[in-house]
Amino acid sequence: MKEAAARIKINKLLEAAGWRFFADSNSPANIQLESNVTIRSQDLDSLGNDFEKASKGFIDFLLLNEKGFPFIVLEAKAEDKNPLVGKEQARTYARSQNCRFVILSNGNLHYFWDLERGNPYIITAFPKPDSVQSYRKITPNPSRLVEEVVGDDYIVLTQWPNYAAEAAWNNEAERPGFIAINGLRFLRPYQKKAIAAIQAAVKKGQDRFLFEMATGTGKTLTAAAVIKLFLRTGNAQRVLFLVDRLELEDQAKKAFAKVLANDYKTVIYKENRDDWRRAEIVVTTVQSLLFNNKYQRLFSPTDFDLVISDEAHRSIGGNARAVFNHFIGYKLGLTATPRDYLKNFGKSETKTTDPRVLERRLLLDTYRTFGCEDGQPTFRYSLLDGVKDGFLVSPTVVDARSEVTTKLLSESGFVVEFRDEEGENQKETYKQHEFEKRFFSDATNNLFCKTLMENALRDPVSGEMGKTIVFAVSQNHAAKLTQILNLIADRMFPGRYQSDFAVQVTSQVPDAQQYTINFTNNNLLGSGNFISAYKTSKARVCVTVGMMTTGYDCPDILNLGLFRPIFSPTDFIQIKGRGTRKHNFLEQLFDDELKEGVKTPVKSAYKLFDFFANCEYFEEEYDYDEVIALPKPKGDEGRSGTGRVGVIYKSYEHIGEDILSSIKEEEVGEYGMKIDRMFFQRFEDTVRQDTFIAANVEAGQWDRVVDYVNREVFDKPDAYYSLEKLRKAAAVDRRLSLREIIEKSFGLIQGFKSKDELLEEEFAKFVTDYRPEEATAIPALKNFFKAYVSNDQVRYSIENQQFTDLATNPVFTTKDLKAVPEKYRAIIPNYIKDYVPLNRFMP
Structure with a gap:
């Protein structure tokens, strides 16, 4: 029974992967069952004592190629046996049939084995026929990879193969300009060491690697060099680059195209769903592949020979790790968050609901996933290393707390006393994580903004406030802060700004992604506001929530404001990293006379304004570079309104009596009642006809879609749609998410899984x-x-x-x-x- 159950599961897996037991109108069958084979005498000894030494044998499943020749041997075992017990038996069968590939399976656990590559590798889905055909073209040669010479011009030789023969290169005075104008990217010494570390790991037989590199040290360029190394030496035919956010797709594609386009093609998967196989480098978000298990349905385990995970513990965290593990071959993780970032902090020291514990577990799992269980990555280059070598700058950390935030941060919290409707004295306690969620204080927000603007670093050329990013609690909080900053700017710099000093950059704002690009390019809402010959953004502050954390590169940032508590070490590391890049401000000034008067043109530091003791939270007793004592906000506590603390209460009102007059039971079938089906159909029609929803579904902006439906579609008088009503109408044996319901409405999934x-x-x-x-x-x-x-x-x-x-x-x-x-x-x-x-x- 266990062997039969295993074979039933294996049959389904084969059919799901596109293998055929029977011929169809277009193609012949490509599976043979119980094929009788003759075993070569020289292979008999390799079978061991667990197999009858006979000159004949039977292959459980023999998979054929497009010409009908033996291609893959599939050895099936009963559910209660480890598939690996049939390893040597399958190897012998494969040799007898001149097959390079073997699949070992017991119906629950499956291995794919390339006899020319190494050991069997666990897979969750069987490889597709055409994918293995393509994979067969690659015969890995680790020795060639190990012996490849990687100099500092490894990338440049792809950008401009004959650069060294150019006159401008050979003239030392012209060389810097030649490099800048042509965008030539030379590898730094530590980046070459990272490549050497991979070569050393491959020499030891390893196939998983982890780079722990501080933000601003060029992880993407290093990844480009790794990609070239694998493709150029024939150890990879196609590379998958996974990111964890939509906006990073285009950024990664542009980065790779800029340095590798002469030799290799880069595409974003969603833009090339039909011809992505023509590219050597495929970029996608892990969420896109995870959606509806697309990674299993559309991709074979053999489609990519090298998988790189950017910001590894984000892009392989949770269920996303299944995407990463689906593909066989080499794996590289990139992270800026060290495993031991939380000093002297372990699981046993606090409850498991503590966000630091949960994130620490993710970090540990990341190191385990990449074969670094001992906590030592394949290569490490920290912020301190970057500062010491002169590539990065350290922050000046400013501790600024008001009396209100000090109480919010304390163990006892901020206590508000009030009288309820019955005249009884009551108390409500608020903690830091409730700021701008349940605890509101306009006066505190005003104080934060005023403190930032009075103490921020100034631009060394124009003297105006240096470019700044402020991180808010929520989109609503970001809108408030943007308004406050613009009002203060009006008073501090009369006539200079027309409500364009600060800009909200969140997902609800149209063209927000373009705003981030314009801010980097120094033309957000204009340029050169103080000095016309100086190209710097007129807008000085971007107020965001999470859009400008990971992967955002703006080297002339001089101030960062943490206007929210942060509980994730990864978020904290990423936010800090927005200011670490060095910059020469004279590159933006086009007046030689003015240049002579700039005393400190090179960025040597940036300020990190910490209003919620985040540094102390992550770094125990943090020694702040600067401490600012803020006054207590004025206003009566416990009352709502401008300049006062406001408290929101939920209430329930029930008037009169109600009794149950009758009860009737009626069994509803799996398709639900007709009225339920009609209700669901009307909702589907409603969301499909909404142009905003349709456009954002197409763009994959699910946060916007869900927020919009909750705000603009639910609980409206025309239909009174609600999530609970839709769940009931769907008649599924589990709780559906709003995203799933919308996905079905747009045909992205055919039905709801049980x-x-x-x-x-x-x-x-x-x-x-x-x-x-x-x-x-x-x-x-x-x-x-x-x-x-x-x-x-x-x-x-x-x-x-x-x-x-x-x-x-x-x-x-x-x-x-x-x-x-x-x-x-x-x-x-x-x-x-x-x-x-x-x-x-x-x-």
Whole structure:
């Protein structure tokens, strides 16, 4: 029965990958079952004692190429056997059929094995026929990769192969201008060391690497050199570059095209869905591939020979790691967040809900994913290294706290006393994470803005306030701060600005992404406001929430304002990194006489205004460079209005009596009631006809779509749509998200997956990540995994170690728990807490 169950699953996996048991109108069958083969006498000894030494054998599944020749040997084992037990048997069969590739599977756990490449590699889906055909063209040669000479002009030789013969290059006086005008990118010494570190790792037989490089040290250029190294030496045919945010797609594509276009083509997947195979470098967001399991449906494990994950612990965090692990071959992670960033901080020291603990676990998992369990990356180059070598600048950190924020930061919190409707004295306590969410203070926001503008670094050329990025709590908070900054600028610089001193740059603002580009290019809302010959942005402050954190490059930034508490070390590292790049301001000045009067043209520092003790939060006892004591905001606490603390209360009003007059039961089928189906259809028509929703769905701007539907479509008099009503109308056995409902409305998914279908997918991702060697225990692991996700009582019993309660649990019993290997009784709950959104499985 277990062998039959395994074969049924294998049959489905083969068909899903495009292999054919039967011929169709266009193509012949390319699967042979139980093929009889003759084993060469010289291969008999390799079979070992577990296989009958006979001159004949049977291949479970023999997959054929487009010409009908043997191509892949698939060795099937029963569900309770580890697929690897058939490894040598499959190798012998493969040799007898002149096959390079082997698949080993027990229906739950699968390995793809390239006999010319190394060891079997766990896969979650079987490779597609055309993908393996393409993959076959690459015969890896690690020795060539290791021996490749990578000099500082490794990238330049692609940009301009004969640059060294140019007169302007050979003239030392003209050389800097020649480099700048032609955009030539020479590798820095530490970037060459990073490449050498990969070569050394490959020489040791490693295929996973991690670069830990500070923001501003050129991770993308280093990645470009790695890509060239693998493609040029024939160790990769196609590279996948994963980013975690939509705006970084175009940025990465432009960066690679700028330095590699003469030799290799770069495309963004969503813009080239039909011809991405023609490119050597494919850029996409991990979210795009994760959506509706696109990575499994549209891509074969053999489609990419090198996968690079930018900002690794973001782009492979949670379920996204399944995308990364889907592809075989070499893997490189890039991160700016060190594993040991949280000093002397471990899981056991605080509760697991602490955001620092959760992020630390992600960091640990990132190092484990890239084969760096000992905490040592393949290559490390820190902010301190960059400052010491003269490539980066350190911040001057300014600690500024008002009395209100000091109380918010304290353990006791900010306490507001008030009287309720019955005249009783009540107290409400607010903590730092509730600032601008439940706790509002216009006076505090005014104080923050005034402090920033009075103490910010000035531009060394024009004397105006240096370019600044302010990080707000929310889009609403960003709008408030932008207005306050513009009002203050009117008073401080009369006539200089017309409400264009500060600009809100968030996803709700049209063309916000273009604003970030204009700010870098010094033409946001104009240029040269103080000196016409000086190209610097008229807008001096961009107020954002998260758009300008990761991957944003603006070297002439002089001030950063943390107007919000930060709980993620990655966010903190990224935000700090916006100011670390060096810059010479004379490059923007086009008046030689004025240049002579600029005393300090080179950026040597930037100011980081910390209004919520974020540095102290992450760095224990942080020694601030500058401390500013802010006065207490004026105003009566507990009352709403301008200049005062406001508190929002939720209320419930019920008038009169109500009783249940009758009750009637009626079973509704899987398609729901007709009125439900009509209700759902009307909603689909409504959102499809909305041009704003349609445009943002096409652009993948899901935050905008969800926010807009909640704001502009739900609870309107014409239909009173709501998420709960739509969930009920859909009649699915789990809780649907609004995004899923909209995806179905636009035909992006054909239907809603059941709870069990999603559980199967989540468990497959877990298996790919942890690769359990105990193959016989996989059914027990799956049973435990599903029960823990979907059953509150099981989850409560496990979390509180009340295992005796399982004796009477109808879903998962004590006997079921004993069948789970002991180490997985902790691994699976921790994995689910971090990576599986339980809300999706609620009824």
